[in-house]
Amino acid sequence: MSFVYKPSAGRLSSAVRGGLLALATVSAGSLAAVPASATEQHLVQSFDIAAGNLTEVLTRFASAAGAAISFDARQTEGLHSPGLKGSFGIGEGFARILGNSTLQAEPQANGSYVLRPRPANGSALELGATSINAQMLGATTQDSGSYTTGAVTIGKGEHSLKETPQSVTVMTRKMLDDQNLNTIDQVMEKTPGITVYDSTMGGKYFYSRGFRMSGQYQYDGVPLDMGNSYVQADSFSSDMAFYDRVEVLRGAVGMMKGSGGTAGGVNFVRKRGQGTAKTELDLSGGTWDNYRGQVDTGGPLNESGTLRGRAVIAEQSRHAFYDNDKRKDQVYYGALDYDLTPETALGLGIAYEDVDASPCWGGLPRYKSGADLKLSRSTCLDPSWNTWRSKRTTYFGDLKHQFNDDWALKVAGVYTQNTQDTKYAFAASSVAPGTSSTRLLGSLYDYDQVDYGLDAYIDGKFEALGQQHELVLGVNASRSNKDDFYAVSFLKQNQNVFNPDRHVPQPDDSYFIDNASRGGPVKSITKQYGAYSTLRLKVADPLTFIVGSRVSWYKSDTDSFFIDSGIAQTAKTTETGQVTPFAGLLFDLNEHLTAYASYSDIFTPQGNARTQSGSALTPLLGQSYELGIKGEWFDGRLNSAFNVFRTVQKDQAQTDYNSSCASSDGYCYLNAGKVRAQGFEAEVSGEVIDRLQLLAGYTYTQTKTLEDIDSGKNGAAFNTYVPRHMLRMWGDYSLSGPLERFSIGAGVNAQSDNFRSSPATGNRITQAGYAVWSGRIGYRIDDTWSVALNGNNLFDKRYYRTVGTETFGNYYGDPRNFMVSVKADF
Numbered sequence: 001m002s003f004v005y006k007p008s009a010g011r012l013s014s015a016v017r018g019g020l021l022a023l024a025t026v027s028a029g030s031l032a033a034v035p036a037s038a039t040e041q042h043l044v045q046s047f048d049i050a051a052g053n054l055t056e057v058l059t060r061f062a063s064a065a066g067a068a069i070s071f072d073a074r075q076t077e078g079l080h081s082p083g084l085k086g087s088f089g090i091g092e093g094f095a096r097i098l099g100n101s102t103l104q105a106e107p108q109a110n111g112s113y114v115l116r117p118r119p120a121n122g123s124a125l126e127l128g129a130t131s132i133n134a135q136m137l138g139a140t141t142q143d144s145g146s147y148t149t150g151a152v153t154i155g156k157g158e159h160s161l162k163e164t165p166q167s168v169t170v171m172t173r174k175m176l177d178d179q180n181l182n183t184i185d186q187v188m189e190k191t192p193g194i195t196v197y198d199s200t201m202g203g204k205y206f207y208s209r210g211f212r213m214s215g216q217y218q219y220d221g222v223p224l225d226m227g228n229s230y231v232q233a234d235s236f237s238s239d240m241a242f243y244d245r246v247e248v249l250r251g252a253v254g255m256m257k258g259s260g261g262t263a264g265g266v267n268f269v270r271k272r273g274q275g276t277a278k279t280e281l282d283l284s285g286g287t288w289d290n291y292r293g294q295v296d297t298g299g300p301l302n303e304s305g306t307l308r309g310r311a312v313i314a315e316q317s318r319h320a321f322y323d324n325d326k327r328k329d330q331v332y333y334g335a336l337d338y339d340l341t342p343e344t345a346l347g348l349g350i351a352y353e354d355v356d357a358s359p360c361w362g363g364l365p366r367y368k369s370g371a372d373l374k375l376s377r378s379t380c381l382d383p384s385w386n387t388w389r390s391k392r393t394t395y396f397g398d399l400k401h402q403f404n405d406d407w408a409l410k411v412a413g414v415y416t417q418n419t420q421d422t423k424y425a426f427a428a429s430s431v432a433p434g435t436s437s438t439r440l441l442g443s444l445y446d447y448d449q450v451d452y453g454l455d456a457y458i459d460g461k462f463e464a465l466g467q468q469h470e471l472v473l474g475v476n477a478s479r480s481n482k483d484d485f486y487a488v489s490f491l492k493q494n495q496n497v498f499n500p501d502r503h504v505p506q507p508d509d510s511y512f513i514d515n516a517s518r519g520g521p522v523k524s525i526t527k528q529y530g531a532y533s534t535l536r537l538k539v540a541d542p543l544t545f546i547v548g549s550r551v552s553w554y555k556s557d558t559d560s561f562f563i564d565s566g567i568a569q570t571a572k573t574t575e576t577g578q579v580t581p582f583a584g585l586l587f588d589l590n591e592h593l594t595a596y597a598s599y600s601d602i603f604t605p606q607g608n609a610r611t612q613s614g615s616a617l618t619p620l621l622g623q624s625y626e627l628g629i630k631g632e633w634f635d636g637r638l639n640s641a642f643n644v645f646r647t648v649q650k651d652q653a654q655t656d657y658n659s660s661c662a663s664s665d666g667y668c669y670l671n672a673g674k675v676r677a678q679g680f681e682a683e684v685s686g687e688v689i690d691r692l693q694l695l696a697g698y699t700y701t702q703t704k705t706l707e708d709i710d711s712g713k714n715g716a717a718f719n720t721y722v723p724r725h726m727l728r729m730w731g732d733y734s735l736s737g738p739l740e741r742f743s744i745g746a747g748v749n750a751q752s753d754n755f756r757s758s759p760a761t762g763n764r765i766t767q768a769g770y771a772v773w774s775g776r777i778g779y780r781i782d783d784t785w786s787v788a789l790n791g792n793n794l795f796d797k798r799y800y801r802t803v804g805t806e807t808f809g810n811y812y813g814d815p816r817n818f819m820v821s822v823k824a825d826f
Contacts, residue, residue, distance in 0.1 A: 046143070047084045047093060048276030050305070054079040057097055058115075060305065064275070065090045069105060071115030076103075137636050141172035141245045142271065147693040147732075148172065148639045148686030153221055154247040154267040156472045156534065157459040161639045162632040165546060165584030165598040167250040167681055169193070175695060178732055178745055178776060180284065180790055180819055182240050182292070182316065184266075189749070192683055192697020192728040193250050197721055198802040198811045200426060201443075202361045202388065208250045208263040209647055210677035210703035210719045214604075216253050216265035219414040220398060222453045225480040225526055226416075238392070241294055241314040242333035242351055244271050250681070251645065252600035252624035262602050262622040262647045262677075270349060270396060273308025273337035274298035279826040286790075286819030292316035298335075306339040310349075320360065321815050323380040324502055327357035335396070343403070349396035357388040362426020363802065363809040365438050365497065370763030370806050373431060373497060377798065377812045381427040381438065381495050383504040392418040407460035413453065420447040425504070427495055430806035436498045440491040441808075444512040444519075446484065453478035457532075467538035472548075477529030487512040487519035487563065516563050524558035534582070546584035546598075551577055554605050567662040573607025573616060592633055598626045606651075609669040612659045617671050622649040628681075638686035646678040654709045674707035675718040691736065696729040721803075723769070725752040732776065745776030745790075758805045765810070770799045772813065784826065790819045 049060050054076040062069050067090050081097050088096065094105035094113060105113040137150030139158050149170045151158035161168060171187050181187045185204045188194045195207040206213040217226040240246070246268055253265035277299030285291045298310035312333040319326050335349035360380035366373055398412035428441035457474025489512050493504050513519070534548035554575040561568045584598040601623055607616035628643025652673030659668035683697040703718035730747030734740070750771035755764050773795055778788040793816045801813040 045089075046087045048278070049084045049097075050300070050303070051081060051083040052303070054081045054097075054101065056304075057081040057083055058094075060275075061093055061097055065093060067094075068112040069094070069115060070112070071103075075115055139269075140272075141170070141174065144172065145174055145693070146172060146637065146686055147175050147695045147730075148637065149245065150636050152247050153269060154218065154249050154265065156221070156457050156474060157470070160632060160636065161641070161685075162594050162630045163544075163586065164630075165586055165596040166600075166626060167193070167628075167641065167643055167645075167683075169248045169250075169683065169685070169695075169697065171246040171248065173244055174693065174732075175730070176240055176243075176246075177282075177823075178788075179730060179747070179774070180821065182314075184238050184240070184246075187240060187246050188248075188266075190728060190730065190747075191246075191248050192695070193681055193699040193726070194248065194728075195722045195726070195754075196801075198363060198809065200362045200809055201422075202359050206263075207719065207722050209645060209679070210675075210701050210722050211263035211647070211649070213263040213265070216263070218265065218267040219394070219416075219453075220269060220396065220412055221267060221410075222412050222414045222455045222478075223476060224414060224416070224451045224453045224478055225528075226451060238268070239314060239329060239331045239353055241296070241331045242271050242312045242335075242349075244269050251598075251626055252602045252622065252647070262624050262649055270351075271296070271298075271310050271312065271333075271335065272347060273301075273310045273335055275300060275305055275308060281824040281826075282821065283823075284819055284821040287817035288319040288321055290316075290318040290817075290819065292318075301336075308337045310335040321817070322360050322378050322812075323500075324358065324382060324384050324386070325360040325380065327355065327359065330354040344399070344401045347396070347398045347400075351392075351394045351396075353390075353392045353394075355388065355390040358384065358386050359388050359424065360386065360426075361424055362428065362441075363804055363811045365427045365430055365808055366765065366806045366810060368430040368432055368761075368806055370758065370761070370765050375497065377815055379497075379500065380502070381440075381497060381500050382502075383425055383440075383506065384502045385504075385506040386424040388420070388422050388424070390418065390420045392416060403460075406462065407458065409456070409458050411454075411456040413455075415450075415452040417450045418447070419449075420445060422447070423506075423509075425491055426808060427497065428490070428808045431497055436496050437494045438497055440493060440495050440504065442489055442491050442507065442512060444485075444487045444509055446486070448483045450481045451478065467540075469538055470534075470536040472532075472534040474533070475529070475531045477527075480524075480526040482522065482524045484522045485520070486522070487516040489515040489517055489519075513563060518562065518564055520561040520563040522558065522560045524556065526554075526556040528552060528554040542588040544586040546582075546586070548582040550580045550582075552580060552603075553577065556605065556608060558608055562662070565662075565666075569662045571608040571610065571616075573605045575603070575605050575607075575619060578603050578619070589629075593629060593631050595629045596627070598624075600624045606653045606669075606671075609653045610661055610663070611670060612656065612661065612668040617653050617669055618651055620649060620652050622647060634687060636686075638684070638688060640684045642680070642682045644678075644680045646676065648674070648676050648706075650674040650707075656709065670709060672707065672709040673705075675703065675705050677701060677703045677718070688731075691734040692731060693733075694729075694731040696731070697727070699726045700724060701726070720755050720757065723751040723754045725769075727751070727771075730774070732778075741780045743776075743778040743780075745778070747774050748772065749774075754803065756803050756805065761806065763806060765803045765805060767800045767803045770797055772797050772799070784824050786823050788821045788823075790821070792817050792819075 047064055049057055079101055084093055084097050098104060102118050103115055104118045106116045107113055137144055137146055139151040139153055141149055151160055152168050169192055188206050189196045193208055197205040199205060217224055248266050250264040252262045279297040282294040294314040296312045301307040301309050314331040316329045331353050333351040337347045339345050360382045364375060394416040396414055401409045422445040425440045425442035427438040429439040431438055455476035457472055459472050461468055461470050530550050530552035532550035537545045539545050556573040558571045580601050582600045587595045589595055604620040606620055609617045624647045626643050626645045631640040651671040653669045654672045656668045656670050661668035679701040681699045685695045688694045701722050705713045705716050705718045708714055727750040732743055732745040734743045748771050752769040755766040757764050772793050774792045775794055776788055776790045780786045793814055796816040799813045800810055802811040804810045
């Protein structure tokens with residue numbers, strides 16, 4: 001009777017008990033079901049496998065190492081192993097696990113292992129010298145030490161970057177940690193191809209390929225309608241403490257959630273229960289009283305390891321380079337993963353995030369001519385009573401079932417509730433020459449949004465015509481409930497831009513309501529659901545054809561009351577059976593390079609906007625084309641990509657200024673816009689040379705207005721916020737020899753000029769091209785403790801990270817600043 005253990009895409013399919021014949025397969029991330037090669041037998045990995053009966057210890061080690069071993073079940077019956085803890089190659093690991101037995105793991109020519117009795121003379125398997133010369137990467141990035149990944153999950157299932165016919169950047173855990181990227185805003189600012197634009201409300205707008213990424217978010221693959229509202233722009237208060245990685249797709253995302261844009265989408269993949277016990281402690285402090293502490297701990301919660309847990313607690317308090325601003329964040333996260341059976345696993349999680357801040361929002365105004373006031377970067381024109389309180393609770397759940405080696409089912413759901421209470425004022429008028437006065441615009445917000453979503457799909461492989469193919473069939477649904485109230489009004493007091501008064505009296509809440517220029521209660525319910533499928537056909541050994549489609553249903557009901565005019569408005573939008581196709585082609589040029597082409601459609605409902613006749617606007621439609629080549633090198637430790645893209649959007653909602661409607665701005669709208677964005681991207685991620693991790697991306701983007709309600713704009717640039725040229729780069733190099741405890745990191749965010757034309761005056765507010773350099777020095781004290789110093793804007797470049805108008809919205813970039821971090825791994 002024999003026992004065969006090999007890694008596969010599935011979970012444990014059956015177990016050996018009492019010496020019975022069994023076949024076990026355990027998830028190994030993106031490790032293919034291929035035995036370890038001869039060069040991989042000496043790869044060093046970190047293991048922490050508890051003692052137990054020899055069969056179970058061998059099973060857990062083979063799963064963690066991605067190795068294949070076969071043996072007779074009677075060989076291990078009644079035998080015990082001390083387990084394995086430390087860093088070892090595969091061969092050495094087997095030898096240590098079997099050290100107290102009379103067995104040895106004998107390597108085979110194909111890279112697998114066979115369990116055999118040791119020679120009669122008692123000699124043990126001779127171990128070669130151990131060296132670190134490679135690392136096999138999976139989808140999970142924590143502890144990988146890499147700036148790239150072995151697989152992405154922003155689509156369905158797991159596929160390597162080279163097998164994905166769209167542009168995807170993965171911000172790995174090491175990248176997030178090395179640069180202290182703790183918020184979604186900070187992550188997107190460092191992501192290649194992404195432009196970040198400040199909202200006067202404190203949130204951020206994200207742009208990709210010339211278009212806004214409006215609410216295109218996933219949690220563990222479940223799409224939600226997060227963001228996309230004025231109160232939080234495209235960002236929200238989510239902390240990165242409990243995420244393993246952030247996957248950012250550029251291009252059309254219609255296959256992700258139905259309604260969507262042509263810009264791209266973001267998938268947040270959370271940390272899960274761990275198979276080995278580990279605790280991380282992070283403490284940091286830096287410029288502007290920026291202090292953060294974080295504890296991340298997890299491990300098995302029972303002897304067999306079928307129940308695993310994870311807990312993360314983080315707290316950060318900070319000021320900013322401008323006056324009056326302060327903020328405190330608290331994060332609590334817990335997760336459990338439980339193997340209900342060898343084939344079925346259940347995952348649960350809960351996160352609570354609390355933000356308590358006195359922010360400085362709105363940016364700075366300019367002279368009426370558009371000229372820069374040349375204020376100090378520390379200038380804040382807001383009163384000290386600005387308040388922002390945000391609380392978010394999120395529940396996660398998923399169930400995975402492995403039918404066999406080829407077919408699996410995943411069902412996942414997410415529920416999140418966010419409440420925000422905000423009261424603030426900011427400078428909101430231009431400054432006349434020879435004067436120093438600007439008006440203050442105040443706002444009051446009570447925001448309550450509940451989002452929940454469900455996604456379920458079957459992913460499997462099948463044989464046909466001598467080739468293996470893959471099929472995904474799934475459904476998903478999401479619902480967003482918003483119950484908001486806001487009021488916007490000018491204050492009685494003006495502000496002196498050159499000598500600001502932070503003690504401007506705070507009005508009562510009733511003042512905002514009684515003097516509102518706009519505002520009122522807004523309640524809306526948005527529902528969407530759909531069915532999707534993707535088929536990967538292996539036409540020939542080098543050629544894969546991918547075809548997919550989603551059928552979507554969308555419904556939105558919004559009830560608004562405008563307190564300035566006393567007008568109530570009800571808007572309804574319904575889209576039925578909207579088909580979103582996707583097609584891709586992959587051609588393997590050789591073992592390292594794959595050429596690809598892809599096409600995708602999108603639609604974005606706009607029925608809440610009305611024409612003067614009262615009819616709802618039809619959806620915005622778009623098509624995205626992409627042609628490129630991707631590379632995978634050094635066993636997947638380095639990925640490269642180059643592509644050209646073109647996106648066309650039409651029927652965009654545009655304001656009809658010659659009309660009058662009951663809307664938030666008093667105008668009606670028309671389906672009148674048609675725009676085009678095109679360009680190319682180049683990216684490298686991973687280990688370029690030994691000990692050097694690098695993420696570098698260059699993007700060229702050109703946007704053009706093809707049709708506009710204002711014919712004078714035809715042929716002009718569509719989105720002037722997005723620079724033509726953009727470079728995002730960060731690298732980290734671990735020294736060798738006498739300085740092997742040191743690592744050095746450096747990076748740059750560089751872009752060409754961008755501008756914004758004032759709609760009222762036509763003035764062009766321009767920011768010249770700039771480059772902002774950052775650096776890091778790390779030192780490993782011992783196997784537990786390490787320390788690092790990060791510096792940002794090392795040359796103290798003075799620039800506007802966001803350009804607005806003459807009245808508001810001009811934000812300085814951060815001056816030079818530093819952060820010291822101490823980290824311990826137990």
